[in-house]
Amino acid sequence: MEDPVSENVESAAVAKAPARTPGELVALVEALIFVSEEPIGTKLLADILGEEKGAIQAAVEQLSAEYVERSSGLQIREIAGGYQIATRPEFHEEIRAFLKTRPSAKLSLASLETLAVIAYKQPVTVPEILEIRGVQSATSIKTLLDKRLIVAKGRKEAVGRPMQYGTSKDFLLQFGLKDLSELPSIEDFEDLAASV
16 A cells, blocks of 8 residues: 655654554554644555554554444544544534635536546546546636546557546545545535535
8 A cells, every 4th residue: 555645754763662562553654644734645654664564454443443333433534545543424514604714616517527627537638638627628628627636647559649637646635535446426426525
């Protein structure tokens, strides 16, 4: 599993792990997931703690089970190749009311359609998006690039070598997906995107 924050962490590996009880390991894993700004993967946790990846995976599973067992308002989510502590979806309305925040700016219908084409057909070029949507998408592509939901994926080996676009890691984070295999049906995607 890729570690999304490994490039942001200095070499902090422990030469040899001190003797820890399983409970101490679970607590340490919880603390590191909690303080990480981005999802943190099993390999990075193992490197930092000087533990085997299997022991880390078991600790994450134990922590997740403890949250479920005590009906916690938190959960461990596997997102974009790593783990993150998040609030349970059923409490989002109350949390939003408490924080008095408004949902983030929604995508326009044109941007949403363009994002759906890119998500399901990637890598895809601007002419291919035009062919599918039937309208120009330059403004939508710029918006999606600005919001870091899509990235350039190189040039297509075709006449004019057009740029190809695909979804980004931020897309996975924003939509709470582990990887692209978790993309919902196109109809469900439209409902999900309308809430983002």
